[in-house]
Amino acid sequence: MLNTLYVMTPESYLYKDGENVVISVKGQETFRIPIINIEQIVTFGYMGASPGLMKLCADHGVALTFLSPNGRFISRSVGPVHGNVLLRKAQYKVSDDEHVKLHINKLFISGKIQNCQNIMSRFIRDHGYDESLQSAVRRMTIYKRQALQADGDASLRGVEGEAASTYFGIFPLLIIQQRDDFPFTGRNRRPPRDAVNAMLSFVYTLICNDMVAALETVGLDPYVGFFHTLRPGRPSLALDMMEELRAYLGDRFVLSLINRRQVSKADFVTQGEDGILMTDDCKRTLIKAWQSRKRETITHPFLGEKIEIGLLPYAQAMLLARYLRNDINDYPVFLIR
Numbered sequence: 001m002l003n004t005l006y007v008m009t010p011e012s013y014l015y016k017d018g019e020n021v022v023i024s025v026k027g028q029e030t031f032r033i034p035i036i037n038i039e040q041i042v043t044f045g046y047m048g049a050s051p052g053l054m055k056l057c058a059d060h061g062v063a064l065t066f067l068s069p070n071g072r073f074i075s076r077s078v079g080p081v082h083g084n085v086l087l088r089k090a091q092y093k094v095s096d097d098e099h100v101k102l103h104i105n106k107l108f109i110s111g112k113i114q115n116c117q118n119i120m121s122r123f124i125r126d127h128g129y130d131e132s133l134q135s136a137v138r139r140m141t142i143y144k145r146q147a148l149q150a151d152g153d154a155s156l157r158g159v160e161g162e163a164a165s166t167y168f169g170i171f172p173l174l175i176i177q178q179r180d181d182f183p184f185t186g187r188n189r190r191p192p193r194d195a196v197n198a199m200l201s202f203v204y205t206l207i208c209n210d211m212v213a214a215l216e217t218v219g220l221d222p223y224v225g226f227f228h229t230l231r232p233g234r235p236s237l238a239l240d241m242m243e244e245l246r247a248y249l250g251d252r253f254v255l256s257l258i259n260r261r262q263v264s265k266a267d268f269v270t271q272g273e274d275g276i277l278m279t280d281d282c283k284r285t286l287i288k289a290w291q292s293r294k295r296e297t298i299t300h301p302f303l304g305e306k307i308e309i310g311l312l313p314y315a316q317a318m319l320l321a322r323y324l325r326n327d328i329n330d331y332p333v334f335l336i337r
Contacts, residue, residue: 003037003038003039004038004039004040004041004042004210004291005021005033005038005040005041005042006042006043006044006287006291007023007041007042007043007044007045008044008280008283008284008287009023009025009030009044009045009280010044010045010046010047010069010280011025011026011045011047012024012025012030012043012045012047013025013047013048013049013050014041014043014048014049014050014053014064015049015050015052015053016050016052016053016055016056017032019034019035019036019056020032020033020034020035021033021034021035021038021041021053021056021057022053035056035057035060035062036060038062039061039062039063039213040062040063040064040065040209040213041057041062041063041064041065042065042067042206042209043064043065043066043067044067044068044069044071044283045066045068045069046068046069048066049064054077057077057079058077058078058079058080059079060079061079062079063076063077063078063212063213063216064076064077064078065077065209067205071201071202071205072205073205073208073209076209076212078216084219086325087218087219087220087321087324087325088219088220088221090324090325091220091221091224091237091324092221092224094226094324095224095225095226095230101226101227102150102152102153102156104226104227104240104331105153105156105226105227105240106147106148106150106156107330107331107333108226108227108240108241108243108244108333109147109156109159109160109227109243110144110147110148110333111243111244111333111334111335112160112163112243112244112246112247113140113143113144113147113159113160113163114140114144114335115244115245115246115247115248115334115335115336116140116163116167116247116251117137117140117141117144118247118335118336118337119174119247119248119251119252119336120133120136120137120140120167120170120174121137123173123174124137127176130173132170132173133170133173136166136167136169136170139163139166140163140166140167143159143162143163143166144163146159147159147160147163153227156227164187165186168184168186168187169186171184171196171251172184172185174255175196175255175258175259176259177258177259177260177261178258178259178261178264178265181195181264181265182194182195182196182258182265183196184196184197187200189201191271191272191275191276191277192275192276193275193276194276195263195265195267195268195276195278196254196258197276198268198276198277198278199254199257199263199278199286200250200251200254202278202283202286203249203250203253203254203286203290204242204246204250206290207242207245207246207249207250207313208235208238208239208242210310210313211235211238211239211241211242211245211313211317212235212238213313214313214314214316214317215235215237215238215241215317217314217317218314218317218318218320218321219321220237220317220320220321220324221237222235222236222237222238223235223236223237224236224237225237225238225239225240226240227239227240227243228240241313241316241317241320244316244333244334244335245312245313245316245334247336248312248334248336249309249312253289253290253293257285257286257289262285262289263282263285263286267279267281267282267285268282293309293310294308294309294310295308295309295310296308296309297309300312300315300334301332301334301335301337302319302332302334303315312334315334316334319331319332
């Protein structure tokens with residue numbers, strides 16, 4: 001389930017040769033792999049793939065995702081929908097039930113706030129007391145309580161916004177190496193205006209793609225969520241479930257890349273007046289580190305079993321499916337320590 005093929009060269013074209021996925025650049029074969037060895041393909045570029053390759057992927061249940069060279073989602077090709085239709089009916093029923101939907105949303109957002117708070121608390125334990133960080137930790141405790149007591153999605157979104165402002169307001173303090181080379185004044189995107197935001201947006205895209213694949217694997221519809229607004233082509237449920245995983249999978253990863261000097265100021269270029277882009281080498285470095293990170297193991301706080309970090313989206317999707325089927329009493333949001 002961890003075997004994702006990332007195609008980083010924008011000029012790559014994908015085609016089928018027997019039961020193999022073949023990548024060519026300017027007409028020259030550069031790579032091939034048997035289709036049975038991979039679960040999904042993520043390609044960054046516009047050259048595309050042959051109809052034969054798309055059918056091969058569909059026949060073997062391999063999702064084929066197209067992103068722009070900068071990581072912007074373009075499209076996703078999947079085969080026939082699998083999974084229990086009764087599970088999806090239960091999902092759709094909940095999406096129309098304001099009471100149950102609000103309960104799940106409060107878990108998503110309070111879990112997100114708790115995980116952001118835990119990152120700050122861990123930083124204080126590892127690097128010493130800081131009044132700004134400690135003050136933010138105290139405020140996050142209040143926001144978490146307010147999220148759990150929210151009387152509707154509108155108030156919940158308000159609490160989430162306040163918590164995000166507090167969290168990203170202290171985010172620069174978590175950068176302890178190369179601080180002058182990686183300034184951060186708040187979350188921004190489309191386009192990202194600094195290197196930190198460029199990496200955060202890129203990694204969030206990877207997490208979302210993994211979350212979509214996980215939901216499809218367990219039989220849920222990734223496009224029918226509970227908190228994010230439903231729009232054609234928008235994987236709302238994947239975006240919902242990402243909330244509890246952003247800090248642990250995304251933010252900590254980006255911070256580690258900077259603090260371990262795996263990336264540098266030279267890995268980013270300016271586009272236009274404000275936009276900042278990662279170089280191709282930077283993307284390769286990030287993907288390599290991302291794949292390595294996904295193979296690390298943790299003990300899941302609810303399941304009590306050791307799993308690879310890359311399987312967290314699948315574990316949480318499975319637990320949500322169990323909750324929707326009434327196999328467990330509540331949805332156990334993922335919380336880091």
